[in-house]
Amino acid sequence: MSAKVETEAERARRLFAEYLRGKGHHVTKKRLFMAEEIFRLKPRHFDAEAILELLRREGRWREEFDRFPLSRATVYRTLDLMVRAGLLSKSTMDEGPARYEVKLGRQHHHHMICEGCGEIVEFVDWGHEHLVRQAAACRGWQFVDSELIIHGLCPRCKGQRRG
Amino acid sequence: MSAKVETEAERARRLFAEYLRGKGHHVTKKRLFMAEEIFRLKPRHFDAEAILELLRREGRWREEFDRFPLSRATVYRTLDLMVRAGLLSKSTMDEGPARYEVKLGRQHHHHMICEGCGEIVEFVDWGHEHLVRQAAACRGWQFVDSELIIHGLCPRCKGQRRG
DNA sequence: GTTAATGCAAATCCTTTGCAGTAAT
DNA sequence: ATTACTGCAAAGGATTTGCATTAAC
Numbered sequence: 218m219s220a221k222v223e224t225e226a227e228r229a230r231r232l233f234a235e236y237l238r239g240k241g242h243h244v245t246k247k248r249l250f251m252a253e254e255i256f257r258l259k260p261r262h263f264d265a266e267a268i269l270e271l272l273r274r275e276g277r278w279r280e281e282f283d284r285f286p287l288s289r290a291t292v293y294r295t296l297d298l299m300v301r302a303g304l305l306s307k308s309t310m311d312e313g314p315a316r317y318e319v320k321l322g323r324q325h326h327h328h329m330i331c332e333g334c335g336e337i338v339e340f341v342d343w344g345h346e347h348l349v350r351q352a353a354a355c356r357g358w359q360f361v362d363s364e365l366i367i368h369g370l371c372p373r374c375k376g377q378r379r380g
Numbered sequence: 381m382s383a384k385v386e387t388e389a390e391r392a393r394r395l396f397a398e399y400l401r402g403k404g405h406h407v408t409k410k411r412l413f414m415a416e417e418i419f420r421l422k423p424r425h426f427d428a429e430a431i432l433e434l435l436r437r438e439g440r441w442r443e444e445f446d447r448f449p450l451s452r453a454t455v456y457r458t459l460d461l462m463v464r465a466g467l468l469s470k471s472t473m474d475e476g477p478a479r480y481e482v483k484l485g486r487q488h489h490h491h492m493i494c495e496g497c498g499e500i501v502e503f504v505d506w507g508h509e510h511l512v513r514q515a516a517a518c519r520g521w522q523f524v525d526s527e528l529i530i531h532g533l534c535p536r537c538k539g540q541r542r543g
Numbered sequence: 544g545t546t547a548a549t550g551c552a553a554a555t556c557c558t559t560t561g562c563a564g565t566a567a568t
Numbered sequence: 569a570t571t572a573c574t575g576c577a578a579a580g581g582a583t584t585t586g587c588a589t590t591a592a593c
Contacts, residue, residue, distance in 0.1 A: 266582090332524055345515070348505065367523065406567050452558090549591085551587095552586100553586085
């Protein structure tokens, strides 16, 4: 008997189901489908519209999808639930639509955004993490989460602006 | 002859006028009025709507204002110019309308937001500032700006959630 | 059977834009 | 005189919502 190892997508699906049950919500096919497929495809920094398109294009369960398409409203509602379940994180970097990203199983990281080309780079910085927790604690706050965004010029754009 | 010291509001007005001239923009009464009044009243974390209301209620130059009211469109356009001039900073913390705050003459600071009551607290942390610059530099980026948001529970809400 | 989720389209919120009129250069 | 700003109302993008239908409990 080979004990099959749970894939990340399966884990996301399972945890989401547990979350939903725990909250007294219905565990529907479309919700599980979204959790599983997002964690299988693992897109980075996507908005609601992009997810909808991605699932339409690359999602399994295609035939049934054609007959019972996901509506925009359900995508928004389910993304919101996944954020509350801790599977995704949501942020409104600047303008434009809200961005989501896979959170479960990833270490906490931050973002650098290039003012020139808009490129987004992720980075991990534990020294920073420590400082932030300290900053909250010494002011009597309970730390929950932090987001750091560095605006700058990426190596390429840095060169161009000088030349 | 007493050399009168320039107030902050006057300075903001002057710098804005210089910025506008430098860019070949018109130096209009309404633009100068906005810069001067915002820096006189110094509200914290305001959105476009709030500024409009504040200027209507507390702004000097009231009578003329009644005859030539500021339009929403002009408020948006002028706030944008003030950001580019470096007088204000703009951020889209989470949901809702974009928030502005007075930047000129204030040291760079960050924000803690309470998940419980929504309170926003500002704090300065130079250690953090240094780390951030380093993080950008050692990846080949040119640092421009950074924003840090800590989500947490303020002392009051921290107590309530336990009790 | 009861309760909640879904799709649709309409509504909402915040912001930008086209254009005719007005003010700054 | 020329150019740019302003107000208005309409358009725009992103998200939410009311309600009838359908699925989960």
